[in-house]
Ligand SMILES: Nc1ncnc2c1ncn2[C@@H]1O[C@H](COP(=O)(O)OS(=O)(=O)O)[C@@H](OP(=O)(O)O)[C@H]1O
């Protein structure tokens with residue numbers, strides 16, 4: 001599908017490993033996936049806050065925000081969501097290369113699209129976090145009143161209502177925000193990062 005020809009990959013003089021050594025930690029992507037209102041942004045931002053307090057560089061890429069800029073020409077058809085996630089995957093890879101822990105909050109409803117991002121990255125760099133909050137709870141929250149609009153038929157193709165959400169088959173972490181408070185989710189993720197050596201380069 002690439003239209004670019006006659007191009008050659010240029011290696012940078014300073015490597016990813018050197019940037020990670022400078023930062024003092026590894027730089028995975030923490031890929032949050034789940035329904036609208038499941039808690040992706042809230043948890044991602046709380047983890048970013050916690051990492052900041054631990055003096056760890058991180059950055060949150062948020063679905064709504066990316067659609068204001070880089071992805072403003074994309075809608076919510078299956079093809080546009082696929083392209084959305086492909087671009088976010090490529091951007092995430094750059095952040096990983098820069099040595100920054102990257103937290104992404106996108107519905108990313110298709111397993112194949114998430115797997116494509118996983119394949120783009122090195123082993124262990126993609127941590128899939130399934131925010132498995134039941135649809136009924138997301139709809140009850142209806143933070144942006146979008147579920148109400150979707151039920152009225154004012155939005156077509158809304159995830160969970162009349163567009164599919166494919167649950168991850170083998171996520172590294174699963175969180176149900178209807179069963180655990182935000183603080184517990186943050187601790188669960190911090191524990192995972194610590195136990196798997198992401199925050200300690202000597203591990
Ligand atoms: N049709 C439809 N389906 C789902 N969501 C919709 C739709 N239209 C607008 N929105 C709003 O867009 C946010 C989801 O954008 P994403 O980029 O994360 O979606 S996707 O990964 O490409 O599926 C989503 O934000 P979150 O609530 O943060 O998930 C909604 O606010």
Ligand SMILES: Nc1ncnc2c1ncn2[C@@H]1O[C@H](COP(=O)(O)OP(=O)(O)O)[C@@H](O)[C@H]1O
Nearest residue numbers: 035036037038039040041042143177180181182
């Ligand atoms: N335990 C919890 N963890 C995370 N969010 C929660 C929790 N309980 C309630 N919420 C609320 O659920 C909403 C989730 O919205 P948001 O983070 O924007 O979801 P998403 O990014 O998945 O669309 C927020 O209003 C948040 O305050």
